[in-house]
Amino acid sequence: MSTVADPQPSQPVELDAPGSAPMVQAKVGWRGPIVYGVVSLISLVVFGLLTPGSDRTRFMVSSSRDLVDIAPFAVPSRLTAVLVSVLALGLTAWITRETLARRKVAVWVPVLFGFLVLVAFLVWVMAGNDNALPLTVLLTGALTLSVPLIFGSLAGLLCERSGIINIAIEGQLLAGAFLAVVVASLTGNPYTGLIAAPIAGAIVGLGLVLFAVRYRVDQIIVGVVLNVLVIGVTNYLFSTVLTQNPQSFNSPPRLPTLPIPFLSQIPVVGPVLFNHSLVVYLMYVAVAVLQVMVFRSRWGLRMRAVGEHPKAADTVGIPVNLTRIKNTVLGGAVAGLGGAALVAAGLAFTKELTAGRGYIALAAMILGRWSPKGALAAALLFGFADSLRQVLGNLGSPVPSQFLAMLPYLATIFAVAGLVGRVRAPAAEGIPYVK
Known part of the structure; x- marks a missing residue:
């Protein structure tokens, strides 16, 4: 009687011998890719494409006590939100590939994804505002x-x-x-x-x-x-x-x-x-x-x-x-x-x-x-x-x-x-x- 060995997560399903049961693979979890995909699409459409193209978002990063004075700066709202949202979509595609290969996603991935969506949200929410966002x-x-x-x-x-x-x-x-x-x-x-x-x-x-x-x-x-x-x-x-x-x-x-x-x-x-x-x-x-x-x-x-x-x-x-x-x-x-x-x-x-x-x-x-x-x-x-x-x-x-x-x-x-x-x-x- 043949024995069934535990396969590596990235190996395809194989048979031990004719008539034997296939080796068991870990089930693909689609919740992560779906959540990342929906959030990145919302970021692209709502925070990016629906933002007026003429609006700009201002940021302030320095205070009066700092050794180096960094002047406030402005970025084009729609272009910035679209770029970071596209990067989030690319990260979603990479996550989907890793999920299909049954590989564990590194901890830095959701951190980077959250940062990209956050940047898109901040750019959108402050678009056209006369005040600078004090980071x-x-x-x-x-x-x-x-x-x-x-x-x-x-x-x-x-x-x-x-x-x-x-x-x-x-x-x-x-x-x-x-x-x-x-x-x-x-x-x-x-x-x-x-x-x-x-x-x-x-x-x-x-x-x-x-x-x-x-x-x-x-x-x-x-x-x-x-x-x-x-x-x-x-x-x-x-x-x-x-x-x-x-x-x-x-x-x-x-x-x-x-x-x-x-x-x-x-x-x-x-x-x-x-x-x-x-x-x-x-x-x-x-x-x-x-x-x-x-x-x-x-x-x-x-x-x-x-x-x-x-x-x-x-x-x-x-x-x-x-x-x-x-x-x-x-x-x-x-x-x-x-x-x-x-x-x-x-x-x-x-x-x-x-x-x-x-x-x-x-x-x-x-x-x-x-x-x-x-x-x-x-x-x-x-x-x-x-x-x-x-x-x-x-x-x-x-x-x-x-x-x-x-x-x-x-x-x-x-x-x-x-x-x-x-x-x-x-x-x-x-x-x-x-x-």
């Missing part, structure tokens, strides 16, 4: 707005890699923002608020893991209940204590900007990356440290073992439930720091300040495939959508304001539905461990 402001806003999402996604990663589903990121962000505002207002020092915020997030994380580990309650239900609880408590305290005495409890000072010498003066890159408050630099450190610790350290190996196979981890002496408790509390503290980032600009606390950012952070964690650098990239995508909404709203655009307000949430839905594909969460996620 530095747009990118700086994208990074600033993504910081709470990055901290929130890192918090979810720490919890879920150890087996605890953290739906309570929204509540942890909100609790961190509330305590940061109150403590900073009382002390007159923004750094005390930055220290207090992780404590609030850790308390919410402790409540989550207490019910999840000690009482084995469904973790999704506990997370939702904690979100509702934190929203209710902060709304009540805002309506009573903070509203009655806003000068004492709801007037936080702004975290000072700490520009890095020389680096902050590099055109575009400097203002975007090196001219921020301490909380942004803490985000850089957190992503880098966790990327190394999760995948290159004994601590990370033990954490991932607990999330994948807790019985095997327990067999070799790893305390499963204690590891989950520590990681969930740590994750809550990281999310609380993200809450402090929401009010770092000296913003007063308002009801439901987070506005669903905890759930967007959860989507960023999934889109990033439970990896710190992946979560960073996904959160930057959502932050860019939010920054684009604000910039276009200020400059004026043909896109209705209601649609602009939906941009961050639409980006979340399309990213999770269309870009994630098949992902595998940690195997023991959400399953209580009993010896």
